[in-house]
Amino acid sequence: MSIRIENLSVDLGSFHLRNINLTLETGDFFALMGPTGAGKSVLLEALVGLVPIIEGDIFIDDRKITNLAPEKRGISIVYQDYALFPHLTVLDNIRYGLRFQIHKRGTAPIDELVERLNLNHLLQRHPETLSGGEQQRAALARALAVTPDILLLDEPLSALDPNFRQDLRAHLKSLHQASGATFMMVTHDFSEALSLAHRAAVMNRGALEQIGTIEEIFCRPTSTMVADFVGMKNLFKVEFSGAIARVGGVEIKLGREAIGAQGYIAIRPEDLILSKELLVSSLQNSFAGKVTAIRSHGFFYEIDFAVNSLIFTAVITNHAFFDLEPVVDSGFFLSFKATAVHLL
Amino acid sequence: MRKESFLWLALASSFIVLLFITFPLVRMISAPSLASLWETIRDPDVYRSIWLSLYTGISAALICFVFGTPLAYLLARSQFRGKKLVEAIVDLPIVIPHPVVGIALLGLVGKNFWLGRVMQDLGIRIVGSPTGIIMVMTFVGLPFYLQSAKEGFASVPPRLEHVSRSLGASMFATFINVTFPLAWRSILSGIIMCCARAISEFGAVVIIAYHPMIAPVLMFERFQSFGLRYSQPVAVWLIVVCLLLFLSLRLVGSGAKKPENGSRLGGQA
Numbered sequence: 001m002s003i004r005i006e007n008l009s010v011d012l013g014s015f016h017l018r019n020i021n022l023t024l025e026t027g028d029f030f031a032l033m034g035p036t037g038a039g040k041s042v043l044l045e046a047l048v049g050l051v052p053i054i055e056g057d058i059f060i061d062d063r064k065i066t067n068l069a070p071e072k073r074g075i076s077i078v079y080q081d082y083a084l085f086p087h088l089t090v091l092d093n094i095r096y097g098l099r100f101q102i103h104k105r106g107t108a109p110i111d112e113l114v115e116r117l118n119l120n121h122l123l124q125r126h127p128e129t130l131s132g133g134e135q136q137r138a139a140l141a142r143a144l145a146v147t148p149d150i151l152l153l154d155e156p157l158s159a160l161d162p163n164f165r166q167d168l169r170a171h172l173k174s175l176h177q178a179s180g181a182t183f184m185m186v187t188h189d190f191s192e193a194l195s196l197a198h199r200a201a202v203m204n205r206g207a208l209e210q211i212g213t214i215e216e217i218f219c220r221p222t223s224t225m226v227a228d229f230v231g232m233k234n235l236f237k238v239e240f241s242g243a244i245a246r247v248g249g250v251e252i253k254l255g256r257e258a259i260g261a262q263g264y265i266a267i268r269p270e271d272l273i274l275s276k277e278l279l280v281s282s283l284q285n286s287f288a289g290k291v292t293a294i295r296s297h298g299f300f301y302e303i304d305f306a307v308n309s310l311i312f313t314a315v316i317t318n319h320a321f322f323d324l325e326p327v328v329d330s331g332f333f334l335s336f337k338a339t340a341v342h343l344l
Numbered sequence: 345m346r347k348e349s350f351l352w353l354a355l356a357s358s359f360i361v362l363l364f365i366t367f368p369l370v371r372m373i374s375a376p377s378l379a380s381l382w383e384t385i386r387d388p389d390v391y392r393s394i395w396l397s398l399y400t401g402i403s404a405a406l407i408c409f410v411f412g413t414p415l416a417y418l419l420a421r422s423q424f425r426g427k428k429l430v431e432a433i434v435d436l437p438i439v440i441p442h443p444v445v446g447i448a449l450l451g452l453v454g455k456n457f458w459l460g461r462v463m464q465d466l467g468i469r470i471v472g473s474p475t476g477i478i479m480v481m482t483f484v485g486l487p488f489y490l491q492s493a494k495e496g497f498a499s500v501p502p503r504l505e506h507v508s509r510s511l512g513a514s515m516f517a518t519f520i521n522v523t524f525p526l527a528w529r530s531i532l533s534g535i536i537m538c539c540a541r542a543i544s545e546f547g548a549v550v551i552i553a554y555h556p557m558i559a560p561v562l563m564f565e566r567f568q569s570f571g572l573r574y575s576q577p578v579a580v581w582l583i584v585v586c587l588l589l590f591l592s593l594r595l596v597g598s599g600a601k602k603p604e605n606g607s608r609l610g611g612q613a
Contacts, residue, residue: 048510070509077510083503087525096521097511146511 001061001074001149001182002026008046008056015042016206020056024150024199029176029183031193031214034203035229040186043203044152047184048077060149071100076148080155082135084127090138091123097146113141116178117171133164137171144179153185157192172196190218190230191343194264202226218266233313234267245341248309253284255339263343271340272314274303274324275333284338291326305334369583376577384577393562393578394585400474400558401543404481405535408489413531416490417519420497438487445483446551453479453552476552481542489538496530497523532597536590543586 008020017039024030032040045051047058049070057066065073076097084093094110114120117137127135136156143151156172157165173196176183187193193200194214201211202225210217210226218235221227238245240258245251245265252265273279278286289307296302301321305312312334316324326332376384384390419431437445453460453470463470470476500523508518524531546560554561559582567575 045506048506050506050509069514070506071512071514073510075510077507079503079507081503083501083507085504085508085522085526096508097513100512100514100517142507142511148510 002028003047003150003182003184004059004062005047006057006059008043008058009054010039010042010046010051010206011054012042012051015039017042017046018207020208022201022208022211024182024184026061026182027180028199029197030185031197031200032184032186032203033188033190033193033200033217033229034209036188038203039206040203041154042206044077044154044184044186047073047150047152048075049073074149075152076143076146076150077152077154078136078139078143078156080159082127082132082139082159084135084139084142086127089124089126090119090130093127093138094119094123094141094145096142101146110141110145113144116174117141131164132160133168136160136164136168140168140171140175144175144181147179148181150182150184151179153183155186155188158188169195190266191264194218202229204229233269234272236265236310238263238265243338248307250287250307250310252341253338254341254343255337256343258343266342267312267336267340268342269302269313269315271336272305272312273335274305274314274316274320274326275335276324278333279335281335282337285341286333286335288331288333290331291328294326294328305332307334372576373580373583376573376580380573381577381580385581389557389562390559390578390581393557393559394582396474396477396556397543397559397582398585398589400477400481401539403478404485404542405489405539407478407482408486408538409531409535412486412489412534413493416493416534417497417523419490420494421502434490435487437484442484442545442547443551446480446548449476449480449483449548450551470552472553472555474553474556477549477556477558480548480552481545484545484548485538485542488541489534492534492537493527493531496527496534499530500526529597532593536593540586540590543582 003022003024005020005022008017010017015037020043032043034040042051046053049065049068053066057064059065060074084090085096088096094114098110114123117140119134119137119141122130122134122138127138130138136159140156153172157168160168169192172183172185176196185192185197197214199212200214200217202209202217202221204225209229210222212220215235215237217226218230219233221230227233236245236247238247238252239262240246240254240260243254243257245254245258254265278288287307289305289312291303292306292311293304294301299318301316301318303314303316303326305314314334324332415434419427419434440448450471451457453463453476455461455464460470468475470479504522504526505518508522509515513521543558544560546564549558550561550564557565559578563575563578563582566578
């Protein structure tokens with residue numbers, strides 16, 4: 001189902017939300033990003049109905065739910081710390097919500113969820129005996145057992161160690177596809193957002209700074225806050241083969257072997273070096289190309305630089321600028337270290 | 345060197361404190377002969393007074409449980425203006441001298457006040473009745489129950505309640521299925537402490553109801569009339585019965601639930 005948030009304001013003293021306007025379409029996987037204390041979790045809790053709303057409205061498929069009790073909204077939430085009921089077994093945790101769903105058309109077949117999340121051998125255990133990954137899988141099963149229209153995920157992977165994270169990310173993706181529910185996930189991790197979400201928003205100080213597709217947010221930040229926050233302008237969707245990434249007829253050497261055949265890479269603009277001559281050095285990526293745009297920012301210049309069909313954005317100091325004297329369409333060399341390429 | 349001497353000092357004072365608590369009790373329990381203990385429990389007055397103490401004490405604890413639980417939950421969960429005042433009021437029965445409690449309640453239910461007269465008209469006897477004893481015991485026991493239950497509720501993460509609500513459970517269903525089971529050990533501790541406090545009350549009860557005699561009043565009377573030797577066996581029986589009661593309550597409590605948060609709350613009563 002779709003969610004529409006209109007002019008939502010919340011005031012909790014230490015946290016507040018101001019004029020939040022956001023629409024999620026049915027089946028969206030939406031990533032909510034932002035620095036700590038931006039109000040991301042407060043927004044989730046406002047959607048669930050756990051914090052008082054001072055202004056604005058929330059609609060689910062045009063049904064106003066602003067003043068509806070949390071249990072009547074059909075919105076499930078999964079927390080970073082799993083929040084499993086410690087006095088119940090895993091199975092009882094998963095089944096917890098079912099008995100309250102009498103008015104609903106149906107519930108997800110528990111067996112299928114258990115199977116999909118590989119929880120079969122854990123059903124009779126209590127939560128405190130499970131690993132973090134297992135607990136989070138149980139929490140996901142519990143949230144999805146009631147077939148919520150909307151699933152909110154509050155940094156679901158951040159408390160897990162990296163190998164569990166990879167595993168759970170795959171689970172999240174398949175659950176989203178299988179359930180057809182709208183997912184909204186708070187995350188700090190860009191690679192999580194990129195690999196899971198279709199659209200995203202960056203939040204800062206209780207307000208939404210930018211809403212758009214992941215590519216838009218990374219490549220075309222509309223405010224300096226978002227640009228600083230995402231920090232990486234050179235974001236490309238690439239094909240991997242070993243330690244090489246291919247995109248737009250350019251082969252970029254990577255610092256390590258990539259996993260999978262496709263993915264994203266990002267390079268910070270300040271890691272790109274422009275030069276008149278081909279640099280012979282330890283920098284493993286060097287390309288010839290030409291300048292397509294120049295923007296002055298006072299203390300530095302931003303230069304857009306085309307290598308074949310690929311546009312890089314580099315940042316150079318005023319000093320380097322007067323040294324190089326670049327003009328649009330002038331030819332240069334662009335170099336950067338293989339280790340400056342971030343695999344997302 | 346200094347650390348060591350401090351350690352010895354700490355050990356010595358701990359020993360003194362423990363001795364101070366246990367020695368009088370041990371002495372009292374070992375003082376009466378088995379024959380006198382046997383004789384005492386066959387005395388219908390003793391038997392009746394201990395039974396009265398137990399049943400009024402348990403009734404008071406159950407009343408605290410029924411009426412105090414919602415307040416304890418409110419105090420643990422919500423922030424509101426005047427909360428400090430409410431908490432101070434709840435603690436009042438602890439700080440008020442016990443005879444004062446008796447006098448205050450007597451002023452309320454005595455013949456000189458309309459409430460007392462209304463109750464008399466309704467046929468409810470407070471003064472000199474088990475009802476009055478239970479009322480006094482509830483008054484002095486409430487803070488102990490509320491405090492323990494409040495701590496129990498506060499130790500349940502609100503997040504668990506949030507998740508429960510989002511899964512479709514109403515506030516009440518959430519309380520019954522999540523909050524209460526998780527706070528149960530503290531609640532039980534509170535019931536036991538409240539009950540223990542109620543059974544030990546003397547000063548307030550003696551003003552409202554000298555008769556029928558609860559065990560402490562009987563002990564006092566025997567001490568006054570016949571001396572120490574005749575009050576000691578009653579005391580021993582009261583202690584034995586109370587210990588058995590609290591022990592079995594604890595066992596029932598720990599048998600029903602997994603001992604996850606037991607260590608945290610164990611040994612409060």
